[in-house]
Amino acid sequence: xxxxRFILHFPAAVAGRPVVSKLASQFHLDFxxxxxxxxxxxxxMMYLEILGKADAIAKxxxxxKSMGLSVTQLDQQIRxxxxxxxxxxxxxxxxxxxxxxxxxxxxxxxxxNQQCTACGLCLKACTRRAMELVL
Amino acid sequence: xxxxxxxxxRRIEQGQAVVLTAEExxxxxxxxxxxxxxxxxxxxxxxxxxxxxxxxxxxxxGHSSPRIKMGGxxxxxxxxxxxxxxxxxxxxxxxxxxxxxxPANMIHPGEFRYGGAHVIEELVAGKDVRLTAQxxxxxxxxxxxxxxxxxxxxxxxxxxxxxxxxxxxxxVAVNRSDKTIYTYLGILRPGMANAYYCSAGQLSPLLxxxxxxxxxxxxxxxxxxxxxxxxxxxTQFNPGVPRGVNGVPRRPAGTLAxxxxxxxxxxxxxxxxxxxxxxTTMAVGIGVPIPILSEEILLHTLVKDSExxxxxxxxxxxxxERGSExxxxxxxxxxxTGKITVxxxxxxxxxxxxxxxxxxxAGSLKEWIEQGKFLLTEAVAGxxxxxxxxxxxxxxxxxxEGEK
Numbered sequence: 001x002x003x004x005r006f007i008l009h010f011p012a013a014v015a016g017r018p019v020v021s022k023l024a025s026q027f028h029l030d031f032x033x034x035x036x037x038x039x040x041x042x043x044x045m046m047y048l049e050i051l052g053k054a055d056a057i058a059k060x061x062x063x064x065k066s067m068g069l070s071v072t073q074l075d076q077q078i079r080x081x082x083x084x085x086x087x088x089x090x091x092x093x094x095x096x097x098x099x100x101x102x103x104x105x106x107x108x109x110x111x112x113n114q115q116c117t118a119c120g121l122c123l124k125a126c127t128r129r130a131m132e133l134v135l
Numbered sequence: 136x137x138x139x140x141x142x143x144x145r146r147i148e149q150g151q152a153v154v155l156t157a158e159e160x161x162x163x164x165x166x167x168x169x170x171x172x173x174x175x176x177x178x179x180x181x182x183x184x185x186x187x188x189x190x191x192x193x194x195x196x197g198h199s200s201p202r203i204k205m206g207g208x209x210x211x212x213x214x215x216x217x218x219x220x221x222x223x224x225x226x227x228x229x230x231x232x233x234x235x236x237x238p239a240n241m242i243h244p245g246e247f248r249y250g251g252a253h254v255i256e257e258l259v260a261g262k263d264v265r266l267t268a269q270x271x272x273x274x275x276x277x278x279x280x281x282x283x284x285x286x287x288x289x290x291x292x293x294x295x296x297x298x299x300x301x302x303x304x305x306x307v308a309v310n311r312s313d314k315t316i317y318t319y320l321g322i323l324r325p326g327m328a329n330a331y332y333c334s335a336g337q338l339s340p341l342l343x344x345x346x347x348x349x350x351x352x353x354x355x356x357x358x359x360x361x362x363x364x365x366x367x368x369x370t371q372f373n374p375g376v377p378r379g380v381n382g383v384p385r386r387p388a389g390t391l392a393x394x395x396x397x398x399x400x401x402x403x404x405x406x407x408x409x410x411x412x413x414x415t416t417m418a419v420g421i422g423v424p425i426p427i428l429s430e431e432i433l434l435h436t437l438v439k440d441s442e443x444x445x446x447x448x449x450x451x452x453x454x455x456e457r458g459s460e461x462x463x464x465x466x467x468x469x470x471x472t473g474k475i476t477v478x479x480x481x482x483x484x485x486x487x488x489x490x491x492x493x494x495x496x497a498g499s500l501k502e503w504i505e506q507g508k509f510l511l512t513e514a515v516a517g518x519x520x521x522x523x524x525x526x527x528x529x530x531x532x533x534x535x536e537g538e539k
Contacts (some may be wrong), residue, residue, distance in 0.1 A: 086184065086406050086418055086489050090321050092473070093329045093485025102473075107490030125322055127186070127408040127418075127487070129248060 002054050005034070005074035005117060006061065008046045014068045016040035023050060027060040034117065047074070047117065077118040077134050080111045084130035094125035136173050137429050143177045144510045152177040154504045156497040157338045157425075157436055164437050173430040178504055178511065181343050182357070182422040182496030183335035185488030186408050188319065189299035189370060190417045191229035192255050192397050195291040196266065198224055199283075203268060204276035211267040212285075213254045223276060227296075228254060230407075230417035244317040244412025252417035253407030255295075258287050259359070260402040293397040295359055295405070299369035301421050303341035303389040304445055307332045307465060307475075309482060312451035317412025321487060323450055329483045330447065330475060335493040336440045336467035340423035341389045343436045345382045346521065347374075349425050351514025356393065357422030357500045359405035362509070363395025365423075368518045373527040381435055382521070385444045385464060389518060393421065404496065420492060422500040426511050440467035447477055457529065 010019075015038050023029040029052040038044030050057050064071050087109045091100040097115040100122070102108070122131045146152040153176050155163055160179045164172040194217075196205070204223040209216065214234040217226040232251035239245050258264055263284040272279045287293050309330045310316050310323035317323075321331040336342065344350045354365040369390025376386035404420030427433045446461040453460045465475045470484045503509035519525040 086408075087491040088185070088408075088418065088489045089486035090331070091485075093331055093483055094322060102471075102486070102490065107494055109489075109491070124244075124411050127410060128406065129409055 001051060002057065003049055003051045003114070004057050004061075005047065005049045006064075007072045007074055007077070007118065008048055008064060009070040010038055010044040010046070011068055012041060012043050015042060015044045019064065019067050019069065020046070020048065022063065023060045027056050027063065028052065029056055029060050074118045075113040075116045078113060078116050078120070078122065079132045079134055081130045081132060084128045085109065086128055088127055090125050090127050091122045091131070095122055136170070138177070138427065140426050140428070140511050140513050143426050146177055147504055147510055148507055150505070150507055152504060154178045154180060154501045156494070156501055157181045157343050158494070158497070160433070160436050161337070161439060164433070169430060169434060169437070173427060173433040176427045176433065179343065179425045179427060179433075179436040180422055180497045180500040180504070181335075181338055181340040181425065182420070182493040182498075182500065183301055183339050183488060184404065184418055184420045184492035184496060185333050185335070186319070186410075186416040187297060187300045187302075187419045188231050188416045190295070190297040190419055191227055191251060192293060192295045193221075193225060193227045194293050196224040196226065196285060197289065197291050199278065199281055201278045202276045203270050203278035203281050204273055205268045205270055208268060208270035211265075213249075213257070213264050214267075215249070215251050215254050217251075230255065231414050233415065240412060246411060247409045247414045250407065250409075250415025252415050255397070255417065256402050256405060256407045258293065259397060259400050259405050261287065287398050294394060295363065295397045295400065296366070296392075296394045297419060298392050299371060299390045300393050300419055301340050301369070301391045301423075302334070302387050303339070303345070304384050304443065305333045305387050306448040306454070307445050307470065307484075308450045308454070309447055309462065309477065310451045311449045316451050317410070318450045318454075319410055319413050319416070320450060321485070322411055327477060327480060327482050329485065330470075330477075331485055331487050332445060332467070332470045333487040334443075334445065334467065335488055335490065336443055336471070337438055338490075338493045338497055340421060341391070342383060342438055342443055344423075344425055344432070345378070345384060345435055345438070347389060347518040348432055348435070349428065349514070350391070350423055351517045353512055353515035354423060355509070355512040356424070357420065357496055357503070358393055358395040358400070359397070359420055360401030360403060361395055361397075361399025363393050364512075365391050365514075366394040367392040368525075371527055372519060372525055374519055374521045374523060375526050378521065379444055380442050381438065383438055383443055386446055391421070404492070418489070420496050422496040424500060424504060424509070424511055440471060443467045445470070447475075
């Protein structure tokens with residue numbers, strides 16, 4: 001069982017139709033809606049966590065795309081420029097999703113982006129401006 | 136058992152010196168006993184890499200034709216102002232200097248993406264920097280402005296000269312107010328939700344020589360990836376603070392003023408930093424070798440994170456108001472677990488001083504000494520000790536002349 005987080009953009013034409021629910025009924029996936037702003041008839045967005053087997057998640061995401069949604073995996077939105085990072089650790093104390101951790105053996109600051117919700121707080125906390133938001 | 140620095144240097148030159156880092160020596164002494172460790176080990180290397188605001192560099196830029204007297208005029212380096220109250224072409228650029236058109240905290244919290252520290256980092260990385268100067272013009276220095284590119288290759292002298300680095304212990308910052316605050320110890324969430332600390336702990340230079348038995352003026356050190364020297368006691372030197380086991384200070388105490396040739400340095404160990412809502416500063420890499428001249432000196436280098444206590448201070452009120460309240464004392468061993476308990480509350484902790492790079496510095500210095508490339512120096516004068524009477528004075532405001 002793995003978990004992946006996505007940001008979905010709904011074109012106006014799709015926003016009024018049941019789409020995400022199909023992940024459960026057709027693909028046997030669980031999901032958590034982390035944040036959502038959808039008005040039928042208007043464009044909408046949703047932060048969605050999908051839980052299940054990795055290949056089923058990939059099929060589910062492909063299905064969402066086939067329905068006309070734009071689908072971006074959240075953990076690919078925030079990137080660390082490793083050359084700039086000095087390993088100070090400022091991010092460790094600030095990330096609400098606890099994506100950063102100091103390795104007990106080496107003291108190095110690791111970036112584990114699977115839990116990342118792309119909130120962007122690390123961009124502000126980073127003293128080296130080593131974190132980037134990929135649009 | 137006693138040794139002299141001369142004897143240790145001879146062993147270094149012969150490639151026979153036994154050198155351990157301040158972390159390695161702890162295990163060595165546990166395994167072999169203090170007496171044998173003091174006999175066996177010649178040098179213990181320390182390291183730290185953290186934000187150190189009181190840092191900067193002076194440059195002697197060379198004379199243009201016709202000449203310009205920048206002294207007393209204005210100089211910008213990549214848009215960041217340098218101090219010109221010196222001779223015609225000598226300027227000093229501080230780590231925290233900001234471009235005059237930076238909005239700073241006008242839109243709070245400001246980003247402070249580029250300041251003096253970043254200019255110094257770029258120069259050290261070999262990049263060209265734009266020099267813009269205005270002057271009033273004299274008979275011997277007729278020119279009134281210049282706009283050109285410079286680099287460390289074109290500058291005559293480029294010298295890192297930091298009035299205060301390598302703090303011996305430091306505060307742990309928390310925020311007890313109900314709103315987020317932006318400090319030089321990071322972004323602190325309300326209700327004591329997080330805490331930042333900033334020391335290399337058991338690797339930190341002055342925590343391994345807490346009573347300044349070997350580190351003094353003239354001590355040769357690793358500085359920013361090159362070789363530097365301790366120039367003087369650092370500013371705000373405050374040796375009389377409460378001390379614990381083996382004289383280890385429980386409050387910020389000693390500091391070092393350091394100097395070294397910028398042209399030898401490496402941006403990996405001299406890096407500009409930006410603190411949201413606060414300003415720019417520079418992370419400086421410093422490693423100090425401690426010659427094991429006696430069992431007593433070795434004992435000091437055995438200090439462990441669990442034995443070094445730091446004060447927890449409220450940066451929403453106590454610090455800005457210059458209060459003295461210490462909420463709690465916690466050890467670096469506790470801080471490094473990622474959480475501490477303060478008054479029954481669990482507080483998430485994070486460092487601002489890079490442990491991985493501190494280790495790299497202590498390791499590099501060890502290698503230099505093992506390879507015979509770095510010899511130890513005898514301090515030419517000591518640093519003021521706990522009983523010296525030296526203390527930190529506040530700035531108390533008085534009536535102005537004529538107001539009495």
